[in-house]
Amino acid sequence: MTAVVYAGEVLPTVPAGGALSTDAPDTLAGLLAGWLVWLRGRRLSRNTLIAYRADVAGWVAYCEVHGVDPVRASKRDVTGWQAVTVEVPSPHTGRPPLAATVTRRYAALRSWWDYLVDQDVIAGVPMPSGRGPRVEADSHTVFLSTSEARALEARLQVESLHDQVVILLLLHGGLRGAELGALDVGHVVVEQGATVAKVVGKGRRRRDVPLSAAAVAAVDAYLIARARAVGLDHPGDLPAGAVLCERPGGRRHDSSSLGRLVRRVAHGAGIESWRRLSAHSLRHTCATAMRDAGVPLDDVQAILGHASITTTQRYERGRGALRRKVAAVAMLEAA
Structure with missing residues (x-):
């Protein structure tokens, strides 16, 4: 099932009780909508906004499956998500995501926590220490002679x-x-x-x-x-x-x-x-x-x-x- 969150875009539905510490699913939906509006003021391109939205939708879906609160998760929860996002093959290519894609997903989730801190919803960012995977220095795009x-x-x-x-x-x-x-x-x-x-x-x-x-x-x-x-x-x-x-x-x-x-x-x-x-x-x-x-x-x-x-x-x-x-x-x- 899906729930409309922002401008007709959809994110996975989150159960009303249990894992969520929020009062109702609408609370999470409101935070997600607010986060997307907040991102617009940070001079991100439209494509980056679309990618970030999909990345955080993946985080919410992960939380739904594993019984994690997507708003008040722990560092341990985020570490589990990181392991999944690095290893799960892309549905389009059948191959693990590129390092640049994983790094972008880390940045998207970090922006979600930054927004929640900015709105005084949580006290601190639960991202584990350390950086994402190393992005290769050389471009591997096929180009013409x-x-x-x-x-x-x-x-x-x-x-x-x-x-x-x-x-x-x-x-x-x-x-x-x-x-x-x-x-x-x-x-x-x-x-x-x-x-x-x-x-x-x-x-x-x-x-x-x-x-x-x-x-x-x-x-x-x-x-x-x-x-x-x-x-x-x-x-x-x-x-x-x-x-x-x-x-x-x-x-x-x-x-x-x-x-x-x-x-x-x-x-x-x-x-x-x-x-x-x-x-x-x-x-x-x-x-x-x-x-x-x-x-x-x-x-x-x-x-x-x-x-x-x-x-x-x-x-x-x-x-x-x-x-x-x-x-x-x-x-x-x-x-």
Whole structure:
């Protein structure tokens, strides 16, 4: 069974008596709703909010099964949950969660306790001492080689204008999938002689992403076609709040729809790794291409919108790791 908790979103039902020290299930529901509102004021991205909500829903479900009060749990209870969240396979992949996922779940639960302390519901945070699992320093996202990126660009000649815009914004602009999905027509503007996309990234941080000449041409052609399709004389007459890259019915793209689009176009381009690609693969490819072209690391960080250069360095290490290994094997063979 489920109970509506916040804006139509559902979390597992908690029994009215027994394990709960609250007076009624509505008390927990109210705290969960308040926590979600509290999180909104902490400059978290929409995707992070969705992930945190799911993570704490998992905590509540764990408590329901094990007879634990999700509000006034002990460190021992949280330790038990940590053991489960590290080992239980993902229902989507059948594999244990990545270290980054587990670390995010720890952070989500920590935010739940911080909220309860902030609201004077509990006296202290019952999280055990120690940190979460170590997140690997290198990025393991599959990205494209230079020749594969060129093949993908060449394939765009036979793809729709919509698909051209999507691929070029990801490949040349390095946008996150969520950032692309959130773009409106009015977010593409000309400033100081350059066409830029006004992007809102993680933590609601805003940045200007300059568009390549190919991306500008694709966007212009796409918007002209959009305007003509609805009887407008000029693309500037399109509503500024209209979705830039719209799916059928005017819907916005999400990571799943973008991943399918990227894989379909990559398959058409004859890229062998097409099944393993995602929207993030093209963002990674963009970062790699910029570094190969000699763009300074801090400029790459600014374009990608990384809050910390450490994140950008993960792309950098991923960029050179395979090349160094191939060179090492070649040296061994020569010896």
